[in-house]
Amino acid sequence: MTLSSQYQVITSPLGDGLHKDGKRLTPQRLKVLNLFENIGAGNHLSAEEVHEKLIKSSSKVSLATIYRTLRLLVQMGLLHELELSEGGHRYELLSNETADHHHLICIRCGRTEEFESDEVLNAGKVAAKVNGFKLIESSLNVRAICPNCI
Amino acid sequence: MTLSSQYQVITSPLGDGLHKDGKRLTPQRLKVLNLFENIGAGNHLSAEEVHEKLIKSSSKVSLATIYRTLRLLVQMGLLHELELSEGGHRYELLSNETADHHHLICIRCGRTEEFESDEVLNAGKVAAKVNGFKLIESSLNVRAICPNCI
DNA sequence: TTATTATTGAGAATATATACCATCTCTTAA
DNA sequence: TTAAGAGATGGTATATATTCTCAATAATAA
Ligand SMILES: [Mn+2]
Ligand SMILES: [Mn+2]
Ligand SMILES: [Zn+2]
Ligand SMILES: [Zn+2]
Numbered sequence: 001m002t003l004s005s006q007y008q009v010i011t012s013p014l015g016d017g018l019h020k021d022g023k024r025l026t027p028q029r030l031k032v033l034n035l036f037e038n039i040g041a042g043n044h045l046s047a048e049e050v051h052e053k054l055i056k057s058s059s060k061v062s063l064a065t066i067y068r069t070l071r072l073l074v075q076m077g078l079l080h081e082l083e084l085s086e087g088g089h090r091y092e093l094l095s096n097e098t099a100d101h102h103h104l105i106c107i108r109c110g111r112t113e114e115f116e117s118d119e120v121l122n123a124g125k126v127a128a129k130v131n132g133f134k135l136i137e138s139s140l141n142v143r144a145i146c147p148n149c150i
Numbered sequence: 151m152t153l154s155s156q157y158q159v160i161t162s163p164l165g166d167g168l169h170k171d172g173k174r175l176t177p178q179r180l181k182v183l184n185l186f187e188n189i190g191a192g193n194h195l196s197a198e199e200v201h202e203k204l205i206k207s208s209s210k211v212s213l214a215t216i217y218r219t220l221r222l223l224v225q226m227g228l229l230h231e232l233e234l235s236e237g238g239h240r241y242e243l244l245s246n247e248t249a250d251h252h253h254l255i256c257i258r259c260g261r262t263e264e265f266e267s268d269e270v271l272n273a274g275k276v277a278a279k280v281n282g283f284k285l286i287e288s289s290l291n292v293r294a295i296c297p298n299c300i
Numbered sequence: 301t302t303a304t305t306a307t308t309g310a311g312a313a314t315a316t317a318t319a320c321c322a323t324c325t326c327t328t329a330a
Numbered sequence: 331t332t333a334a335g336a337g338a339t340g341g342t343a344t345a346t347a348t349t350c351t352c353a354a355t356a357a358t359a360a
Contacts, residue, residue: 024306024357047348062309067348083233088347104277107286115277119269124292127254127265133294136257140290142274144283174326174337197317212340217317238316 017076028061032069033078036093044082044090044112084112084141102140108149167226178211182219183228186243194232194240194262234262234291252290258299 014033015025031054036045045053051066061069070091073079080094084105100121104113117140124138164183165175181204186195195203197220201213211219220241223229230244234255250271254263267290274288 019358022306022358026307026357028308064310064349065308068307102273102277104281104283106283113277113281113283115280117273117277120273120290123252123265123267123270123290124254127252127263127267127292128294130265131254131263132297133254133256133263133292134300136293136295138290138292140270140274140288142277142283142288143286144278145286147282150284169327172337176326176338178339198315214318214341215339218338 014076014078017078023072028065029069029072031059031061032066033073036079036091039093041093041095041098042114044084044092046088046090048088050091082139085110100137102142104142104144106146106149107143108145111146111148164228167228173222178215179219179222181209181211182216183223186229186241189243191243191245191248192264194234194242196238196240198238200241232289235260235293250287252292254292254294256296256299257293258295261296261298 012025012030014029018025018029032050035050035053035057036043039045039053047063047066047070050070051061051063054061054066070079070081070089074081074091078094079091082090082092082103084090084103085107099116101114101116102120104115106112120140121138125135127133128135162175164179168175168179182200185200185203185207186193189195189203197213197216200220201211201216204211204216220229220231220239224231224241228244229241232240232242232253234240234253235257249266251264251266252270254265256262270290271288275285277283278285
């Protein structure tokens with residue numbers, strides 16, 4: 001009762017998406033999403049990295065909750081899950097500006113470059129249609145060796 | 151000494167590839183490769199599935215050796231390693247007839263269809279060249295829902 | 301304010317894959 | 331044909347990534 005914040009009706013895109021589904025807007029969920037928003041697009045973080053970054057910013061969230069939250073944010077369409085290489089999944093912010101894009105990955109050092117290709121997206125569309133599948137997403141991973149690692 | 155086979159010089163593509171590298175042709179390695187050859191192209195098996203299939207054909211090979219052998223056969227260019235979805239890597243026979251191809255995967259039931267696309271391969275080539283990377287391989291995974299699962 | 305129930309944190313449990321090591325066996329060279 | 335040497339195997343322990351369990355907590359709606 002020392003703060004009036006508990007009486008305010010807080011509205012946010014995340015909160016709205018959660019509430020209309022019987023889910024709750026928690027500080028942990030906000031922290032995870034804010035991390036991705038602050039770090040900007042083009043960053044591909046693992047669950048472990050999200051965990052470490054939040055600890056460094058003195059906003060500890062348990063690792064179990066990080067995993068739960070990443071899955072939730074992917075389901076909500078706010079994050080994108082990637083399988084770039086070994087060492088588990090990675091996640092990146094999914095924004096309207098950042099169109100569907102693909103990844104060129106150095107198998108030696110992990111350096112990752114992004115690129116777009118309408119031809120690739122179209123190939124995925126065609127393959128789905130031809131087989132009567134309902135398309136969800138296409139992702140092209142190009143495994144290669146970067147100039148520094150050759 | 152009951153059999154003369156120990157005096158025969160046995161030659162095989164697998165054996166040759168192994169011997170010129172100081173490696174050995176073992177029954178276990180033959181069993182794993184034969185399984186893929188017998189089952190034919192277009193099958194995507196996990197290490198666990200290879201293990202089970204060999205046990206069923208009364209040719210048990212330890213799981214540790216399965217993992218070692220799959221890695222070896224990939225290095226030798228006889229198998230191809232796939233990351234279709236959850237549940238670990240899968241492997242398929244790599245033959246000359248089976249050109250580079252891509253996969254359309256049902257995220258509900260796992261059904262997988264294969265397709266080819268020169269446009270996709272070209273997009274990978276271009277992306278590598280533009281960034282000065284040495285291309286290894288491009289793989290397009292199309293996540294979708296199959297007719298049975300819609 | 302209170303009741304409801306989703307969510308969290310901590311650690312156990314699971315899944316996939318690799319490491320270790322004693323034992324075995326494929327190869328090559330006597 | 332034999333034997334030495336190096337590579338391979340099997341069984342198990344370990345590593346890593348992720349999920350599960352459950353009691354305690356806290357967001358939401360009434
Ligand atoms: Mn990206
Ligand atoms: Mn295939
Ligand atoms: Zn590199
Ligand atoms: Zn399906």
